[in-house]
Amino acid sequence: MAKPISIEVYNPNGKYRVVSTKSMPGTRWINLLIEQDCRVEICTQKKTILSVEDIIALIGDKCDGVIGQLTEDWGETLFAALSRAGGKAFSNMAVGYNNVDVNAANKHGVAVGNTPGVLTETTAELAASLSLAAARRIVEADQFMRAGLYDGWLPHLFVGNLLKGQTVGVIGAGRIGSAYARMMVEGFKMNLIYYDLYQSTRLEKFVTAYGEFLKANGEQPVTWKRAASMDEVLREADVISLHPILDKTTYHLINKESLATMKKEAILVNCSRGPVVDEVALVEHLKQNPMFRVGLDVFEDEPYMKPGLADMKNAVVVPHIASASKWTREGMATLAALNVLGKIKGYPVWGDPNQVAPFLNENAPPPAASPSIVNAKALGLPVSKL
Numbered sequence: 001m002a003k004p005i006s007i008e009v010y011n012p013n014g015k016y017r018v019v020s021t022k023s024m025p026g027t028r029w030i031n032l033l034i035e036q037d038c039r040v041e042i043c044t045q046k047k048t049i050l051s052v053e054d055i056i057a058l059i060g061d062k063c064d065g066v067i068g069q070l071t072e073d074w075g076e077t078l079f080a081a082l083s084r085a086g087g088k089a090f091s092n093m094a095v096g097y098n099n100v101d102v103n104a105a106n107k108h109g110v111a112v113g114n115t116p117g118v119l120t121e122t123t124a125e126l127a128a129s130l131s132l133a134a135a136r137r138i139v140e141a142d143q144f145m146r147a148g149l150y151d152g153w154l155p156h157l158f159v160g161n162l163l164k165g166q167t168v169g170v171i172g173a174g175r176i177g178s179a180y181a182r183m184m185v186e187g188f189k190m191n192l193i194y195y196d197l198y199q200s201t202r203l204e205k206f207v208t209a210y211g212e213f214l215k216a217n218g219e220q221p222v223t224w225k226r227a228a229s230m231d232e233v234l235r236e237a238d239v240i241s242l243h244p245i246l247d248k249t250t251y252h253l254i255n256k257e258s259l260a261t262m263k264k265e266a267i268l269v270n271c272s273r274g275p276v277v278d279e280v281a282l283v284e285h286l287k288q289n290p291m292f293r294v295g296l297d298v299f300e301d302e303p304y305m306k307p308g309l310a311d312m313k314n315a316v317v318v319p320h321i322a323s324a325s326k327w328t329r330e331g332m333a334t335l336a337a338l339n340v341l342g343k344i345k346g347y348p349v350w351g352d353p354n355q356v357a358p359f360l361n362e363n364a365p366p367p368a369a370s371p372s373i374v375n376a377k378a379l380g381l382p383v384s385k386l
Ligand SMILES: NC(=O)C1=CN([C@@H]2O[C@H](COP(=O)(O)OP(=O)(O)OC[C@H]3O[C@@H](n4cnc5c(N)ncnc54)[C@H](O)[C@@H]3O)[C@@H](O)[C@H]2O)C=CC1
Pocket: 095, 096, 097, 116, 117, 119, 123, 171, 172, 173, 174, 175, 176, 177, 195, 196, 197, 198, 243, 244, 245, 246, 249, 250, 271, 272, 273, 297, 298, 320, 321, 322, 323
């Protein structure tokens, strides 16, 4: 028999049972559920990644909705279990949902939510931080100081790359990629080259306007280019940041061949998903090219790194913290809870998942809608007017 899973319960007499597989930041999300007659159960098991069996035990015999995490494997088994328990809603506490088999959710009539928009700037800021940390060798220099090795200023000590006037390349210029591009263009006066399946007109207009502003002030204007292929970005950019979704078109997008296309002194940043990069090929490339640097927030086999990566001085590595600002994490929890609540209450789906601000205003009740349901169309769910 499976071991019982430890939980914390809020509003035990609530009509609807909502389970969160993890404790999430803030209390607004709990309060919003309680106010709408939900009993909220939060898993307190001391285990970072829950197994499918753990989650089946949490779902139990009666469960109206689950808030889950990107580390969990939401496929046929879990959606079947949720559906058997009467559940109609699941939300990832994440914008990326490559851990979710949406077809399986559709089959069982379960709505799948995600949390777009609230993490755009926070994630872009971490990508910018990794770009700077790699360019200016901040982690290496910090380790050097702490090791007591600094014995005076030297002309060659930790010389890195100047970003101003160089070219930033963005692969996947959606919400986060565009926000990152703007930061690097505006903050460091870098020229932009981007590759996406779709044109980012707003981003292009921004760079054009900023270039005109610089020119009017007697400075070198910044420029932009939409690349016809990813290779064009890899060849031309000095700093390349990856921001696409993970699907079969982006799996190992960066591999041995694409790494060889990049400049020898380029910087590669990944704040998307680990499998977008072939990490074994990356480790080999870092070994062969000591001037090539990388800033990684995500890894192919999280929580592990491929052998050799931890030894590379030209790699800056952080543990998937790109969305980890207090405001963002509390907002993600709120959006995830409201996705589940909206479906339980029979509310429509919000008309534009890019405009989630009304759900995040702590001083006003949220709209009666689910902020972002990715399979709304497949399930034929009604859409609210904004
Ligand atoms: N490291 C972290 O903590 C975080 C990681 N993420 C990851 O970032 C991803 C992007 O998030 P958003 O910008 O909000 O999503 P988004 O949907 O706004 O942007 C993704 C962009 O990738 C483009 N794209 C898709 N396939 C492509 C391909 N084959 N080649 C080039 N571009 C392609 C899309 O057209 C879209 O513009 C998420 O799916 C998630 O996996 C998001 C937040 C935090």
